[in-house]
Amino acid sequence: MNARIGLRRPLPALVMGLCTLAVVLPLLWVVRVALKPTDDYIGDPGSFGGGWTLENFGHAWSNGGIGDALFNSLRIVPLGAVLATVLATLAGYGLSKMLFPGRRFVFGIAVATMTLPLAALVIPLFDEGLRLGYVDSRFGLSLIYATLFAPWGTLFLASYFRGLPDELLESAQVDGAGTLRAFWSIAVPLALPAIATVLILNVFLQWSELILALVMLPDSSKQTITVAIAQFSGQFRTGGPLTAAGMIMAAAPVMVVFLLGQRWLRAGVTAGAVKG
Amino acid sequence: MSSHVPTSAATSSAQVSERTTAAPARPGRRRRRGGSRPVTRRSERFAGLLFVAPLVAMLAVFALLPLGRVVYYAFTRYDGLTPARWVGLENFKFLLEWHDFWRILLNNVVLIAGIVVWVAVPFTIAIVIFGQRRAPLVRTVLLLPALLPPIIIGGVFRLLLADKGPLNETLRSIGLGALAQPWLADDKLVLLSVIGVIGWATAGTGVMLYSAGLSTLSESYVEAAVLDGANWRQLVWHIYRPALRPVTRFWTLLLTVGTVTVFFPWIYGLTQGGPGIASTTLDYQVYISGIQDGRLGLGSAIAVVGIFLIVVLLLAQYAASRVRRAAEWTS
Secondary structure, three states, rough: OOOOOOOOOHHHHHHHHHHHHHHOOOOOHHHHHHOOHHHHHHHHHOOOOOOOOOOOHHHHHHOHHHHHHHHHHHHHHHHHHHHHHHHHEEEEEHHOOOOOHHHHHHHHHHHHHHOOHHHHHHHHHHHHHHHHHHOOOOHHHHHHHHHHOHHHHHHHHHHHHHHHHHHHHHHHHOOOOOOOHHHHHHHHHHHHHHHHHHHHHHHHHHHHHHHHHHOOOOOOOOHHHHHHHHHHHHHHOHHHHHHHHHHHHHHHHHHHHHHHHHHHHHHHHHHHHHHO | OOOOOOOOHHHHHHHHHHHOOOOOOOOHHHHHHHHHOHHHHHHHHHHHHHHHHHHHHHHHHHHHHHHHHHHHHHOEOOOOOOOOOOOOOOOHHHHHOOOOHHHHHHHHHHHHHHHHHHHHHHHHHHHHOOOOHHHHHHHHHHHHHHOOOHHHHHHHHHHOOOOOOHHHHHHHHHHHHHOOOOOOOOOOOHHHHHHHHHHHHHHHHHHHHHHHHHHOOOOHHHHHHHOOOHHHHHHHHHHHHHHHHHHHHHHHHHHHHHOHOOOOOHHHHHHOOOOOOOOOOOOHHEEEEEEEHHHHHHHHHHHHHHHHHHHHHHHHHHHHHHHHHHHHHHH
């Protein structure tokens, strides 16, 4: 298209080159710093040279608490993501395929929650959590995540379910299947790619969440991976290499989830796109 | 990328395509009149309620109740230990007279203005690289940052933008030392740096959305314009910009609810609000005042201002699209 409108050849190539470098160089730099002995880094934080070592990863894992934090996040996030997906699947189906009083109200509160700044909920959740005992509870944080990350999934899945032909569900009911049966044996299997998309993106979003994790789990032995990274930079002011190693280990699990889930994600996208 | 709404690729593209193919905004309304709904027998009205009940119950406990509380606390003096005491508008009066608060509010406005950059840059990149042989690869590379939590991206750029970090050292070594800056330590520059970093992280998603939009665009518009002798700039402004407006609207909305509602992890990772308060945002100050300083009443008042700002922003976007649509109809 561009060639036709007389955009000279070098420009697109130049832009593509710059974009690639702009993304790759910073990431490569982090890997380089993570492999550098701390002394070399402090002496010259801006140079690519210096020695090579793997020990930063060990230090970050044990002394830096990355190991424990990963374990905490693994206890919180998968549960929170599955619960959020379950809530979203049920509500998305209800909102799109059934009529009931107050449906628009439910829609409204889902949208409202989605647009609410998380920081706005932090103070009352902390205060209420102290009273009801879910501060410093990893399970409590899972429940909070499940709730606050469900609304977008609900709207996403509602729009997906809406695309399923009513005749399908109808025929199931003619055959004597109840509402639950139609939902479970027909709608859910058909929506599986979209449900997987919601699950995977929820893992990612909850893994990245910081402010609630910071406030709701003050006990440092329960801190999540993002909180550990956040504290890291404070504790090890001079420790560029330690921070870099910690960040790589913190990012690794999400990268794995995305690599594993890529096929599902793509299916979810195309299905969602065709839906119309 | 950081909030409770994914700014990430997959959902967005699905939703964009949904929008461009004009899905009805209000579900089921129209169909209901058609009367061909299979699952609306009387007994199943309650089934519908049962399906949404878990979500509604959870939202009530962890979102609506807290929302009510934060509004209430905003009008109280409260330290979390002794009972909250109603003080009327005192917290808001305090904020009005607190000089720092105006700077914090200004910081938020400046960062929100960053939306222009976060939209314009991906828009331009997408158009320039569209149709190139290696464009799919570049688009994939650009999406990598979208997978990283903001706190990590903040950490990455704190290494890169440090005073003696690689960016400044490189500039110095190639004789451009004059361009070397205290990127995150200068109170005039810091917000621009934050905007740049968020732009770096979100560009890939934007490029992907715009590319999806471009691929649905009919080439005849472009051809006609080229035949009429339009140059590249005119083409972008008069053809691509209006044609991609649905994408722009959606991407702006996504940035608003996905990034603008949660600057916190970016600020925490990059600057911790500094230097001084030069990059402190409302949500960061909610954390400082409400949690760290234990002034739950004041923190809540700041949170309410933050909610207000988002509502105004969303209403403005809604109004802008309505006005534009009205103008299109009448012209």
